[in-house]
Amino acid sequence: MTKLSTKHLLGIKELSVKDIELIFSTADNFKEVINRPIKKVPSLRDITIANLFFENSTRTRLSFELAEKRLSADVINFSSSGSSVKKGETLIDTVNNILAMKVDMVVMRHANPGAALFLSKHVDAKIVNAGDGAHEHPTQALLDAFSIREKLGSVQGKRIAIIGDILHSRVALSNIFCLKKLGAEVMVCGPRTLMPKYIEGLDVQVEFDLMKALKWCDVANMLRIQLERQEIKYFPSLREYSMQYGLDKKRLDSIGKEILIMHPGPINRGVEITSEVADSIQSIILDQVENGVAIRMAVLYLLAGRSEN
Amino acid sequence: MVFEPLKRNLRGFSFSLFLRSVSLSFLHLPTNMSPSPRIILDEKQLDIIIHRLCRQLIETHDQFKNSVVIGLQPRGVFLARRIHHRLSEITGNIKIPYGDLDVTFYRDDFRKKDLVPNKTSIDFIIEDRNVVLIDDVLFTGRTIRAGLDAMMAFGRPADVELLVLIDRRYSRNLPIQAKYIGCTIDSVASEKVKVDWKETEGEDKVWLLTNEENKAGIS
Numbered sequence: 001m002t003k004l005s006t007k008h009l010l011g012i013k014e015l016s017v018k019d020i021e022l023i024f025s026t027a028d029n030f031k032e033v034i035n036r037p038i039k040k041v042p043s044l045r046d047i048t049i050a051n052l053f054f055e056n057s058t059r060t061r062l063s064f065e066l067a068e069k070r071l072s073a074d075v076i077n078f079s080s081s082g083s084s085v086k087k088g089e090t091l092i093d094t095v096n097n098i099l100a101m102k103v104d105m106v107v108m109r110h111a112n113p114g115a116a117l118f119l120s121k122h123v124d125a126k127i128v129n130a131g132d133g134a135h136e137h138p139t140q141a142l143l144d145a146f147s148i149r150e151k152l153g154s155v156q157g158k159r160i161a162i163i164g165d166i167l168h169s170r171v172a173l174s175n176i177f178c179l180k181k182l183g184a185e186v187m188v189c190g191p192r193t194l195m196p197k198y199i200e201g202l203d204v205q206v207e208f209d210l211m212k213a214l215k216w217c218d219v220a221n222m223l224r225i226q227l228e229r230q231e232i233k234y235f236p237s238l239r240e241y242s243m244q245y246g247l248d249k250k251r252l253d254s255i256g257k258e259i260l261i262m263h264p265g266p267i268n269r270g271v272e273i274t275s276e277v278a279d280s281i282q283s284i285i286l287d288q289v290e291n292g293v294a295i296r297m298a299v300l301y302l303l304a305g306r307s308e309n
Numbered sequence: 310m311v312f313e314p315l316k317r318n319l320r321g322f323s324f325s326l327f328l329r330s331v332s333l334s335f336l337h338l339p340t341n342m343s344p345s346p347r348i349i350l351d352e353k354q355l356d357i358i359i360h361r362l363c364r365q366l367i368e369t370h371d372q373f374k375n376s377v378v379i380g381l382q383p384r385g386v387f388l389a390r391r392i393h394h395r396l397s398e399i400t401g402n403i404k405i406p407y408g409d410l411d412v413t414f415y416r417d418d419f420r421k422k423d424l425v426p427n428k429t430s431i432d433f434i435i436e437d438r439n440v441v442l443i444d445d446v447l448f449t450g451r452t453i454r455a456g457l458d459a460m461m462a463f464g465r466p467a468d469v470e471l472l473v474l475i476d477r478r479y480s481r482n483l484p485i486q487a488k489y490i491g492c493t494i495d496s497v498a499s500e501k502v503k504v505d506w507k508e509t510e511g512e513d514k515v516w517l518l519t520n521e522e523n524k525a526g527i528s
Contacts, residue, residue, distance in 0.1 A: 002423035002424070002425045003423045025426075026426060028428075029411065029413075029414075029426040029427075029428065029429070032428070032429055032430075033414065033429075033462075036462045036463065037434065037462065037463060037464060038461070038462040038463075039462075040462075041414035041415060041459075041462075042414070042415060042458070043414045043415075043419055301414075304420075305419055305420055305423070305424070306420075306423070
């Protein structure tokens with residue numbers, strides 16, 4: 001298999017196992033490239049990519065921008081603050097105006113679920129979803145699975161616990177799709193109020209006790225509490241959440257085995273994870289960030305390089 | 310200074326004599342008249358050529374003090390590894406740095422074909438080193454062009470030489486020539502030169518195939 005089955009990367013749900021494997025094997029090559037003395041390759045020198053971030057982001061935006069620049073693409077950046085979106089311009093109008101400047105690909109983050117899918121139906125450019133509301137965040141899931149594969153050899157048969165605010169997390173949903181496709185066992189763990197209804201329908205185990213989840217898993221993916229998406233109170237206080245679901249050194253030591261600790265960032269130190277754990281040798285948080293650039297280079301390369309004949 | 314080109318001419322002469330015996334049988338013959346598919350080199354001839362190429366390299370590089378060998382992925386690495394191995398046998402285990410280089414990300418036919426990248430493994434810097442770049446077949450020269458670009462990501466070499474097993478004459482799109490050549494052949498553009506290796510096909514052999522044979526997968 002030499003090319004992706006899709007024209008856009010809207011979510012993990014649309015990808016086949018072969019697509020994911022192709023992205024991983026290509027990312028292996030790019031990981032070698034970004035560790036060279038000269039980290040740049042000329043593959044996308046004739047491609048212009050617009051990064052449209054209608055929602056805040058540090059890691060994903062920088063990671064995409066770096067990936068694009070390492071591939072020699074021309075890059076334009078857009079963030080909704082300080083733009084005409086504030087004046088009432090619609091999404092399609094905004095994007096079509098940008099495309100009129102001869103842009104080939106769009107990387108978009110948007111607060112509304114399905115924004116990327118909507119855009120892919122109405123504009124003539126390749127779309128990469130960099131997070132749409134609480135729906136999907138495909139590149140994050142790919143880099144998480146890629147990091148697990150790198151550290152544990154494979155994802156197949158591994159036990160991964162996703163812990164925290166499952167209800168508001170696009171990372172959780174994309175991770176579940178991706179890990180299940182690759183043959184992992186997945187458990188979600190968090191307070192009942194932050195657990196979506198019918199989550200069992202995704203063929204995952206549900207656990208409300210953090211210690212049980214930690215004892216079960218090989219990898220713990222700690223998610224951030226997304227206060228910005230919470231209109232009502234889902235738990236009494238951050239302190240109480242931290243006491244029930246925060247990962248600290250004591251809990252980690254008491255399970256009697258070594259597990260990998262992951263976090264998609266940004267970390268709220270002292271809430272879902274303590275500094276001691278986040279900076280420990282079991283934590284692969286910074287490996288995830290490095291792999292993020294390689295994964296995004298692979299995705300952009302495969303989408304842009306897809307021959308149409 | 311006078312001696313140098315003379316020596317080169319002499320070498321080229323004896324070398325083309327050797328080639329005649331290999332290539333005369335199909336030289337200038339129209340494709341439809343020739344038996345097909347044709348074997349250009351068998352295992353023994355290939356071995357002799359590799360030995361000669363190694364000797365030529367030693368002539369130029371002597372102790373390989375500042376030299377490195379780089380094989381181009383995907384098919385050039387088998388030749389490069391053999392040459393690297395044979396060099397250390399002949400020279401008495403001199404350690405010559407060796408690397409595999411993939412050129413996919415540097416190609417100019419991106420989007421015209423679906424290209425699958427291969428592994429690059431070069432764990433040294435080529436800054437100020439003499440690089441011997443090795444590929445199996447030199448055809449249009451485009452792969453070598455990409456290889457030269459890809460190589461520069463590992464530093465600025467002092468000198469770069471190209472070694473190929475098969476040089477397909479009159480087919481170049483770019484002004485690129487090899488310094489060390491295993492065998493020169495004349496063929497039409499629609500034909501394909503296929504190099505088989507023990508490591509992948511189970512046998513060392515070089516074939517000249519017509520387009521149809523190539524598509525039918527004859528080997």
